[in-house]
Amino acid sequence: ITQLQGDGIGEVPAGIRKFVGELGVDEAIFGQKQDDVGCNNATDSEIYFPLPSNDEQRQILVRLARQVCVLVQGPPGTGKSQTIANLICHLLATGKRILVTSQKAPALRVLKKKLTPEIADLCIMILGEGHDEQQELRYTVGKVANRHANWSKHESHRQIQLFSTELNRAREVEARAFETLCA
Secondary structure, three states: OOOEOOOOOEOOOHHHHHHHHHOOOOHHHHHOOHHHHOOOOOOOOOOOOOOOOOHHHHHHHHHHHHOOOOOOOOOOOOOHHHHHHHHHHHHHHOOOOOOOOOOOHHHHHHHHHHOOHHHHOOOOOOOOOOHHHHHHHHHHHHHHHHHHHOOOHHHHHHHHHHHHHHHHHHHHHHHHHHHHHHO
16 A cells, blocks of 8 residues: 555555455445444453564564554564564454565565464455466455455354453463462
8 A cells, every 4th residue: 555644544556446346345345444343442451462472572562552663673583574473463453454565575475474364364465566466466355355245243243252251261260370370
């Protein structure tokens, strides 16, 4: 997305609009704000990292909550992709929108492989202008459009309640284990 407007919603490129139109999806979904889709949970202090993490990764999340952006850099093999994958999952879980760019397509492919399948299925990748890249774009937009078309608000709320109950039970087990450890 090359142009960002004042409200934080970017101008959707014509190529994506073309694919969305061909798939029969209402383009209005691109204009929904997070509050409109019921995903905003700014008061939640839970960290939603699906991959192992460390204190540095959690500090990046704290900085990101206070700043508009955070630069994650380092030499190969230092965990940048895992850190970014964790950040993507957390930000999506808390109702944020994410745009990830890279100068090189392999970096985006590595990152997508780090994501859980449920999150990776929500990724739309634009990696070039050739035939293969257009096919991949068509495929990823199709997956997202299919998920949107088959989304059930009732089922989603039921799953959220189940996961919330499971999370609360895990917190209770953790608290009891901590008490036992400290006793």
